[in-house]
Amino acid sequence: MLSKRIIACLDVRDGQVVKGINFEGLRTAGDPAELARRYNVEGVDELVILDITATIERRRALADTIRAVARELFIPLAVGGGIRTEADAAAAVDAGADKVSLNTAALSNPALITTLAERYGSQAVVVAIDAKEENGRFAVYARSGQAAASREAVEWAREAESRGAGEILLTSIDRDGTKVGFDCALTSAVSRAVSIPVIASGGAGTLAHFVDVFTAGRADAALAASIFHYAETSVAALKQHLHQHGVPVRL
Amino acid sequence: MAIALIDYRAGNLTSVRKAFAALGADLVTPETPADLDTAEAIVVPGVGHFGATRALGTDWIEGILARVGEGRPLLGICLGMQWLFEGSEEAPDLPGLGLLSGRCYRLGDAGQSAVKVPHVGWNALELQRDASIVEGIPSGAQVYFTHSYVAPVTGDSVALTDHGERFSSIVQRGHVAGVQFHPEKSGEVGLQVLRNFLSLA
Numbered sequence: 001m002l003s004k005r006i007i008a009c010l011d012v013r014d015g016q017v018v019k020g021i022n023f024e025g026l027r028t029a030g031d032p033a034e035l036a037r038r039y040n041v042e043g044v045d046e047l048v049i050l051d052i053t054a055t056i057e058r059r060r061a062l063a064d065t066i067r068a069v070a071r072e073l074f075i076p077l078a079v080g081g082g083i084r085t086e087a088d089a090a091a092a093v094d095a096g097a098d099k100v101s102l103n104t105a106a107l108s109n110p111a112l113i114t115t116l117a118e119r120y121g122s123q124a125v126v127v128a129i130d131a132k133e134e135n136g137r138f139a140v141y142a143r144s145g146q147a148a149a150s151r152e153a154v155e156w157a158r159e160a161e162s163r164g165a166g167e168i169l170l171t172s173i174d175r176d177g178t179k180v181g182f183d184c185a186l187t188s189a190v191s192r193a194v195s196i197p198v199i200a201s202g203g204a205g206t207l208a209h210f211v212d213v214f215t216a217g218r219a220d221a222a223l224a225a226s227i228f229h230y231a232e233t234s235v236a237a238l239k240q241h242l243h244q245h246g247v248p249v250r251l
Numbered sequence: 252m253a254i255a256l257i258d259y260r261a262g263n264l265t266s267v268r269k270a271f272a273a274l275g276a277d278l279v280t281p282e283t284p285a286d287l288d289t290a291e292a293i294v295v296p297g298v299g300h301f302g303a304t305r306a307l308g309t310d311w312i313e314g315i316l317a318r319v320g321e322g323r324p325l326l327g328i329c330l331g332m333q334w335l336f337e338g339s340e341e342a343p344d345l346p347g348l349g350l351l352s353g354r355c356y357r358l359g360d361a362g363q364s365a366v367k368v369p370h371v372g373w374n375a376l377e378l379q380r381d382a383s384i385v386e387g388i389p390s391g392a393q394v395y396f397t398h399s400y401v402a403p404v405t406g407d408s409v410a411l412t413d414h415g416e417r418f419s420s421i422v423q424r425g426h427v428a429g430v431q432f433h434p435e436k437s438g439e440v441g442l443q444v445l446r447n448f449l450s451l452a
Contacts, residue, residue, distance in 0.1 A: 001374070001375070001413060001414075002366070002370065002372050002373075002374045002414055003372055003373040003374060003393060004372075005372050005373065040438075045372070045373055045395075070266075070269070071269075072273075074266075074269075074270055074273070074435060074436060074437065074438050074439075074441060074442060075395070075436055075437075075438055076395060076436050093263050093265070094265065096265055096266070096269070098263070098266060098436065120262060120263060120298075120299075121261075121262050121298040121299035121300075122299075122369070123298055123299075123369065123371065123397040123398075124262070124263070124298070166369065166371070166397070167371065195367050195368060196367070196369065196371075197367060197369075197371045197372065220367065220371070220372065221372070250373040250393040
């Protein structure tokens with residue numbers, strides 16, 4: 001049976017891992033390569049490096065950070081942040097990324113999804129959707145949560161899939177960094193609408209939250225950052241908990 | 252040892268190179284089929300559409316079959332494993348290498364299953380028999396998959412994996428082996444598969 005994946009996210013700025021709340025108020029959490037090593041030993045299933053300021057500052061994701069993390073890691077590695085063009089994606093892939101995650105660029109230029117899927121395969125193209133609940137629907141935001149995109153999350157996820165996306169990385173802006181739990185309503189709505197895997201993100205605070213998002217939320221994978229960075233829980237402890245609650249995981 | 256990594260533009264080869272390098276193996280990318288003469292083993296990687304194997308024309312097929320005929324080990328990874336078979340429903344007009352019997356088909360075509368396709372993530376290997384390619388790997392070990400098409404279950408199957416239906420996740424016939432998952436992305440289990448392949452060479 002296919003395991004549910006636990007993905008650790010490294011939000012990187014200037015070569016350091018940082019983490020904020022509701023996309024703001026960043027604090028430093030350590031060296032990316034060192035954290036990647038620790039998570040790998042603990043049994044994390046996948047890593048995501050997000051160059052969180054890249055879009056705003058119009059910088060490309062730092063190839064040096066990708067290389068340092070990818071050097072001794074033999075699990076999937078996705079990279080996002082500031083990937084606006086085919087050349088940006090190629091730079092990330094050449095540095096060692098297995099997947100690139102598109103967010104703002106996919107919204108402003110949806111054809112980029114197809115271009116990259118044709119060049120690298122759909123498995124290499126993740127479309128990241130940042131959504132916020134507004135009047136009972138899930139509004140999509142671009143530019144690290146700062147700009148409303150006039151799209152609805154479920155409809156945008158369907159379109160991304162039809163354009164060649166291989167996975168959806170779905171982040172609840174409302175829950176990001178709050179530790180009150182994933183947005184299971186949002187996750188389940190998108191997961192039911194597409195046949196590609198949906199990675200839930202935003203709000204992980206307790207082990208029970210992960211059980212919820214894999215059952216009620218119908219997530220295929222769950223992503224978390226601060227809960228792991230500050231050693232509040234280990235990936236290994238989380239997987240044991242999921243296993244004990246009947247969620248299939250790789251132990 | 253010089254191992255030929257066939258680059259037919261089906262995906263990125265950085266990860267495969269890195270994994271073999273970690274095991275001390277020197278990978279070379281042959282420019283022409285004639286360059287295969289010096290290869291002690293051949294690796295056919297690949298992700299994406301079976302149609303991508305069209306880039307491997309008759310000259311490559313003959314070159315690879317000639318080396319395999321001389322006893323050089325061959326490893327197919329993901330799409331590269333599917334290419335070892337006679338063909339695939341994904342590109343019905345295109346023949347595979349034909350070293351293994353059977354045709355590849357899309358997951359879920361058997362009906363009934365409500366699983367997501369593509370099959371993406373970590374799943375278990377159910378070992379069917381002893382084979383050198385799975386030396387030191389316990390049944391139940393998990394590896395990383397990302398694919399929509401699968402190879403049939405045949406007498407060459409070494410391990411099966413269940414995603415709505417059982418398909419061949421590892422095959423071996425003599426010194427020809429194939430893995431549907433990505434050993435370069437499957438942690439220590441994946442590296443052990445690559446080590447086992449190198450020991451065939």
